[in-house]
Amino acid sequence: MQKITTFLWFDGKAEEAANFYSSIFKNSRVGEIRRYGEAGPGAKGSVMSATFQLEGQEFIALNGGPQFTFSPAISFFVNCETQEEVDELWEKLSEGGRKNRCGWLQDKFGVSWQIIPTAVGKLMGDPDREKANRVMKAMLQMEKIDVNGLKRAYEETRTAAK
Numbered sequence: 001m002q003k004i005t006t007f008l009w010f011d012g013k014a015e016e017a018a019n020f021y022s023s024i025f026k027n028s029r030v031g032e033i034r035r036y037g038e039a040g041p042g043a044k045g046s047v048m049s050a051t052f053q054l055e056g057q058e059f060i061a062l063n064g065g066p067q068f069t070f071s072p073a074i075s076f077f078v079n080c081e082t083q084e085e086v087d088e089l090w091e092k093l094s095e096g097g098r099k100n101r102c103g104w105l106q107d108k109f110g111v112s113w114q115i116i117p118t119a120v121g122k123l124m125g126d127p128d129r130e131k132a133n134r135v136m137k138a139m140l141q142m143e144k145i146d147v148n149g150l151k152r153a154y155e156e157t158r159t160a161a162k
Contacts, residue, residue: 002058009068010109014061017109018050024092025054075104075112082117083147089115090144103145119147123154 010017015033022028031051036042042063050061080086090099093115096108103116123135131154138153139145 005058005060007060007062008070008111009062009064011066011069012046012063013109014063015047015050017111018052018059018061020108021054021059022052024089027056028052028054070106070110070112072100072104072106072112075114077114077116080115080117086115086117086145086147089113099143101143102139103142115145117145117147117150119150120145123150126154 008014008017015030018030018033022030029052031053033047034049036044036046036048038044042048047063049063052059052061078089080089086103090103090105093107093113094105097110098106100106103114103120104112105115106112120135120139124132124139126132126135134153134156135150138150142149
């Protein structure tokens with residue numbers, strides 16, 4: 001059992017969210033669905049909570065009501081190995097939601113995600129600060145991260161120096 005589990009509060013869409021997320025990530029599954037009983041506070045038989053796993057990470061989704069909503073102050077950061085993975089996750093997770101800058105999006109439930117290729121860390125971590133700054137400047141102009149666009153910005157320094 002995982003020591004710390006992410007707990008997500010939904011307003012009646014916990015099971016839908018668990019199924020949605022599990023359908024997007026490859027090594028994922030929906031676990032236990034718990035229903036309210038006679039004691040409530042939800043309607044008897046309605047979904048109280050759903051457990052699910054995404055890439056081995058455990059989550060609990062609760063139908064807690066409208067009192068709390070999601071904020072971009074907390075987001076899920078997804079390391080993507082390829083541009084194809086970025087493209088797929090970006091399109092699927094943003095469907096019905098909102099696309100933002102620098103690889104950020106909000107899904108249809110209001111949960112914030114950062115869909116980031118691993119190349120970002122490598123390019124921005126270059127000890128040549130001029131190269132890293134060019135990459136940052138290029139990324140700040142993007143919604144979905146384009147690895148080739150970042151690489152072009154990175155290489156501009158080398159081209160300009162010749």
